[in-house]
Amino acid sequence: MAGFKTLDDIGAVSGKRVLVRVDLNVPVADGKVTDATRIERIAPTIAELSKKGAKIILLAHFGRPKDGPSAEFSLEPIAKATAEVLGRPVGFAADCVGDKAADAVAAMKDGDVLLFENTRFYKAEEKNEPAFTEKLAANGDIYVNDAFSAAHRAHASTEGLARHLPAYAGRTMQAELDALEKGLGNPVRPVVAIVGGAKVSSKIDLLMNLVKKVDALVIGGGMANTFLAARGTDVGKSLCEHDLAGTAKQIMIEAAEAGCAIILPADGVVAREFKAGAPSETVAISEVPADGMILDVGAKTVQSVNDWIDRAATLVWNGPLGAFEIEPFDRATVAAAKHAAARTKAGKLVSVAGGGDTVAALNHAGVADDFTYVSTAGGAFLEWMEGKPLPGVEVLKR
Numbered sequence: 075m076a077g078f079k080t081l082d083d084i085g086a087v088s089g090k091r092v093l094v095r096v097d098l099n100v101p102v103a104d105g106k107v108t109d110a111t112r113i114e115r116i117a118p119t120i121a122e123l124s125k126k127g128a129k130i131i132l133l134a135h136f137g138r139p140k141d142g143p144s145a146e147f148s149l150e151p152i153a154k155a156t157a158e159v160l161g162r163p164v165g166f167a168a169d170c171v172g173d174k175a176a177d178a179v180a181a182m183k184d185g186d187v188l189l190f191e192n193t194r195f196y197k198a199e200e201k202n203e204p205a206f207t208e209k210l211a212a213n214g215d216i217y218v219n220d221a222f223s224a225a226h227r228a229h230a231s232t233e234g235l236a237r238h239l240p241a242y243a244g245r246t247m248q249a250e251l252d253a254l255e256k257g258l259g260n261p262v263r264p265v266v267a268i269v270g271g272a273k274v275s276s277k278i279d280l281l282m283n284l285v286k287k288v289d290a291l292v293i294g295g296g297m298a299n300t301f302l303a304a305r306g307t308d309v310g311k312s313l314c315e316h317d318l319a320g321t322a323k324q325i326m327i328e329a330a331e332a333g334c335a336i337i338l339p340a341d342g343v344v345a346r347e348f349k350a351g352a353p354s355e356t357v358a359i360s361e362v363p364a365d366g367m368i369l370d371v372g373a374k375t376v377q378s379v380n381d382w383i384d385r386a387a388t389l390v391w392n393g394p395l396g397a398f399e400i401e402p403f404d405r406a407t408v409a410a411a412k413h414a415a416a417r418t419k420a421g422k423l424v425s426v427a428g429g430g431d432t433v434a435a436l437n438h439a440g441v442a443d444d445f446t447y448v449s450t451a452g453g454a455f456l457e458w459m460e461g462k463p464l465p466g467v468e469v470l471k472r
């Protein structure tokens with residue numbers, strides 16, 4: 075890989091403490107990991123370093139905790155899931171810095187794997203404070219970043235550490251960048267993007283540039299509601315960031331100027347409650363009841379999404395079209411995923427999808443293996459698509 079060092083350059087690591095930044099921000103329901111793709115993807119780096127006798131200390135975040143440590147955002151259950159997926163013991167330290175972390179590292183044998191508690195339990199992580207980074211660095215001799223999906227964050231564990239320790243890209247980081255370059259470096263047009271999901275505020279700005287890179291942008295999921303509301307449609311109690319209406323309008327203007335079609339839902343599946351078995355109905359998008367929530371796009375919209383998939387030579391997808399974890403709100407995502415998979419298998423489409431929940435949705439639809447490439451990254455993938463430098467990648471090139 076041009077530009078930075080990889081595990082090929084790391085040399086002898088036997089007995090050395092290697093801090094490996096991974097992305098274990100996996101989908102969880104009722105305390106169980108519902109999609110293990112992100113865990114599976116870190117296996118090659120861990121196996122390689124362990125075989126060479128390194129002490130592997132995994133650094134990761136989980137969710138977006140706001141108020142310090144909490145059981146809700148603890149990585150402890152994920153350590154167990156990681157051990158099961160990797161088929162080897164994975165220790166757990168209840169802190170990522172300080173005595174608890176240091177004591178757990180001191181007890182490690184060569185080849186062992188240990189996971190530190192959620193780095194985001196410290197505000198200094200997201201602020202990338204050097205004093206905190208130094209505390210993280212105290213437990214390592216070498217830093218490996220294998221979290222491409224968190225590389226758009228300039229945090230202490232994703233960016234800062236590479237300034238404190240000899241730094242290398244892990245195998246997944248390397249593979250993701252290679253695959254995205256191969257699939258989307260010079261995409262065959264028309265390029266159609268589908269963006270859905272729930273991370274509206276952290277992703278909406280990315281669409282401003284994305285509309286200049288693609289020929290059509292299909293907006294679904296929670297993201298669509300903000301655009302619909304900006305256009306004057308009443309979305310009832312749906313997930314919607316009304317204060318981002320100005321941004322949504324500006325994106326629609328930029329898209330028109332760039333010649334990028336914007337496709338918004340024509341109908342929606344509406345429920346009064348966000349839970350399995352809640353009664354639901356499909357309504358025209360202009361008829362969402364005041365107490366209703368749009369939890370999926372309707373059948374007419376699916377038809378239009380599939381028509382756009384038919385027109386595309388390249389498809390880029392992040393974010394499910396609906397709350398696919400709960401039936402029947404998985405229907406649109408499953409139908410569009412199956413359609414894109416069939417076009418890909420027929421050799422008519424290059425399809426690249428990414429994101430923690432998006433991968434889970436494709437697995438749920440049973441078609442992840444039929445896409446051209448499935449990235450673990452959501453936000454990072456969209457930023458890469460925009461052509462933005464990713465801090466976690468750039469720092470490895472120093």
Ligand SMILES: Nc1ncnc2c1ncn2[C@@H]1O[C@H](COP(=O)(O)OP(=O)(O)OP(=O)(O)O)[C@@H](O)[C@H]1O
Nearest residue numbers: 271272273295296369396397429430431432452453
């Ligand atoms: N209409 C909707 N209302 C509420 N939630 C929705 C709706 N549509 C989709 N979602 C939710 O969006 C979530 C996924 O969004 P998200 O933006 O996190 O995607 P992702 O693929 O995980 O990307 P990333 O890796 O960047 O997190 C799912 O949990 C799904 O239930």
Ligand SMILES: O=C(O)[C@H](O)COP(=O)(O)O
Nearest residue numbers: 097099223224430452453
């Ligand atoms: O799920 C993701 O996309 C990554 O783990 C990054 O998470 P974040 O959006 O909370 O930074």
